[in-house]
Amino acid sequence: MNYGFLCRACGLRLSFQPGTSRCRCGGTLLVEYxxxxxxxxxxxxxLKHRVTSMWRYRELLPVQSKDSIISLGEGWSPLIxxxxxxxxxxxxxxxxxxxxxxxxxxxxxxxxxxxxxIAREYGINKVAVNSNGNAASALAAYAAYAGMEAYVFVPxxxxxxxxxxxxxxxxxxxxxxxxxxxxGKIIIDGQQEQGWYNVGTLKEPGRAExxxxxxxxxxxxLGWRLPDVxxxxxxxxxxxxxxxxxxxxxxxxxxxxxxxxxMVSVQEAGCQPLVDSMASGSGFKPQSGHVDSSPTGMRVxxxxxxxxxxxxxxESGGIAIAVSxxxxxxxxxxxxxxxxxxxxxxxxxxxxxxxxxxxxxxxPNDEVVLFNTSHAMKYMPWKLAASLPVxxxxxxxxxxxx
Ligand SMILES: Cc1ncc(COP(=O)(O)O)c(C=O)c1O
Ligand SMILES: [Zn+2]
Numbered sequence: 001m002n003y004g005f006l007c008r009a010c011g012l013r014l015s016f017q018p019g020t021s022r023c024r025c026g027g028t029l030l031v032e033y034x035x036x037x038x039x040x041x042x043x044x045x046x047l048k049h050r051v052t053s054m055w056r057y058r059e060l061l062p063v064q065s066k067d068s069i070i071s072l073g074e075g076w077s078p079l080i081x082x083x084x085x086x087x088x089x090x091x092x093x094x095x096x097x098x099x100x101x102x103x104x105x106x107x108x109x110x111x112x113x114x115x116x117x118i119a120r121e122y123g124i125n126k127v128a129v130n131s132n133g134n135a136a137s138a139l140a141a142y143a144a145y146a147g148m149e150a151y152v153f154v155p156x157x158x159x160x161x162x163x164x165x166x167x168x169x170x171x172x173x174x175x176x177x178x179x180x181x182x183x184g185k186i187i188i189d190g191q192q193e194q195g196w197y198n199v200g201t202l203k204e205p206g207r208a209e210x211x212x213x214x215x216x217x218x219x220x221x222l223g224w225r226l227p228d229v230x231x232x233x234x235x236x237x238x239x240x241x242x243x244x245x246x247x248x249x250x251x252x253x254x255x256x257x258x259x260x261x262x263m264v265s266v267q268e269a270g271c272q273p274l275v276d277s278m279a280s281g282s283g284f285k286p287q288s289g290h291v292d293s294s295p296t297g298m299r300v301x302x303x304x305x306x307x308x309x310x311x312x313x314x315e316s317g318g319i320a321i322a323v324s325x326x327x328x329x330x331x332x333x334x335x336x337x338x339x340x341x342x343x344x345x346x347x348x349x350x351x352x353x354x355x356x357x358x359x360x361x362x363x364p365n366d367e368v369v370l371f372n373t374s375h376a377m378k379y380m381p382w383k384l385a386a387s388l389p390v391x392x393x394x395x396x397x398x399x400x401x402x
Contacts, residue, residue: 002037003062005029005205008308016062018122019197021205028305030245031062031205035252044255047220052076054110054213060249061114061209068121070146074109075213077101079221079369084338089357092367095227097218099373100341104165106374108138110213111238115199115206116142125149128196130176130183132235132297133162134374139199140169151196153183157295159379179291180236181302201236202304208242215246218369219256226261227367231352233345234265234274234320235300237309239371244312261369263318265309266352268293268328268344271301274320277310284310294325296344297373319361327351332376343379346372 005014009027021029038059050056054075063069078098086094099107112135119127128151129139136152143150150171154163155178166173176183184200191198201207219226226247232239240263250256265274270293277284284306291301303309313320323331331354332347342350349370356362389400 001064002034003031006032016205018118018124019204021202021208028202028208028241028308029205030241031209033060033249035249039253042253044224054113054210054217057213057216060212060216060246061117062205063114063117063121065121068117069113070116070120070142071113072103072109072141072145074102074113074210076217077107079218082338082370085334089353090364091357091362092228092365094353094368094370096340096346096370096372097214098340099214099371100343100346100375104134104138104141105378106134106138106343107211107214107239107371108134109142110210111135111207111242112138112142112199112210114210115204116146116148118204118206119148119197119199120146124197126195126197127151127199128187128191128194129153129199130180130187131200132180132295132299133158134297134378135201136171136173137162137165137169140166140171140173143171144169151187151194153186155179155183155295159295161378161380165378179302180300200304201238202241208238208245211239211242212246212249213242214239214371215243216250218243219247219250224250224255225258226256227369228261229264229318229356229362229366229368230261230371231264231266231349231356231368232371233296233298233348233373234267234309235297235303235345237265237274237300237303237305239373240265240309240312241305244316260316261318263313263316264352264356265313265318265320266348267298267320267322268296268348269322269324271299272320272322273301273303273306274309274313275322277306278313278320283307294328294344296348296379298345298348319356321352321355323348323351323355327355335372336376340372341376342372343374343376345374346370347376349373 007023287301
């Protein structure tokens with residue numbers, strides 16, 4: 001095996017195992033690869049001829065046999081310039097990575113493709129996740145494709161369409177009277193008795209590894225360079241953790257040089273443990289007070305390893321900011337006017353950009369990449385159509401638009 005675990009907190013090395021990602025010191029275990037060996041086949045040239053999914057980076061994913069790979073075509077999402085916004089805003093270049101184009105309409109597909117491929121390699125076929133929604137529907141789809149049994153636990157105010165999706169993919173779907181961490185406790189309590197393989201955030205190695213491919217792709221799509229700033233809507237944090245890990249590996253492989261991007265985590269006001277911990281100037285503290293934010297993927301008051309997210313933000317020279325519900329709505333509409341279907345999380349990243357430009361934190365020459373992590377469609381309240389005119393003839397239409 002050309003990979004093993006390395007603890008981000010204490011530096012301990014352990015052999016790779018499927019069902020854990022926690023060191024005995026409490027730190028997060030990330031997968032470390034034999035990069036000398038990887039370099040023999042993973043070259044900039046070889047990548048030009050590879051599959052356009054995240055599995056193009058197979059040397060950097062912890063799966064041994066090609067037959068274990070469970071893929072619905074995730075990854076290699078478009079990275080497009082936002083020319084219209086660039087003309088309005090004082091910044092260098094602006095891109096959006098269109099993660100909503102993944103299977104099941106969110107970036108969560110990447111993590112589950114990796115996690116369930118590992119599960120298949122180890123003969124596991126009963127999987128469970130706690131989620132704010134998108135991870136649940138992604139797990140449901142990948143488990144269905146792999147012929148595994150899926151159990152998903154989501155807060156009761158999870159957007160209805162996402163719950164429908166889980167049921168449609170055949171997952172045992174349960175609504176929980178509580179937050180994502182309450183849902184997680186149900187899995188931990190039942191895990192032994194039910195034989196569930198827990199694919200919750202940072203409970204196993206695959207999800208962070210799958211999300212790592214966002215960072216690998218971003219660099220390749222920009223011609224093996226990186227932007228000055230990455231703005232990412234953050235909840236459990238495995239996106240930030242995965243991407244930061246990607247950049248380290250690309251550096252070690254010699255694929256990129258120079259400074260790494262300043263990482264920005266955006267949260268919604270009312271559930272902002274990263275923002276508050278960053279402002280306190282000391283260690284990470286989960287949110288203990290009242291949680292008052294919308295049911296989105298950013299609503300994670302107790303991320304499993306907030307210390308690690310915070311240390312990455314600090315190491316990168318980044319920041320965590322909270323944006324209001326109103327700013328998110330406005331940014332979603334602004335994205336819509338540019339032809340981009342953005343979920344509240346994706347819109348929050350755009351709202352964060354506006355805020356950071358106003359504060360002077362983003363400078364006029366900065367190159368920025370936003371992550372649009374999911375589709376607006378998964379969250380639509382159906383109220384836009386209700387105010388539209390209904391017509392039968394052209395004359396009706398003329399009257400209605402007058
Ligand atoms: C659409 C969307 N964006 C962002 C996030 C937060 O991602 P992470 O867990 O990587 O912080 C989630 C998580 O549920 C999500 O569904
Ligand atoms: Zn450790």
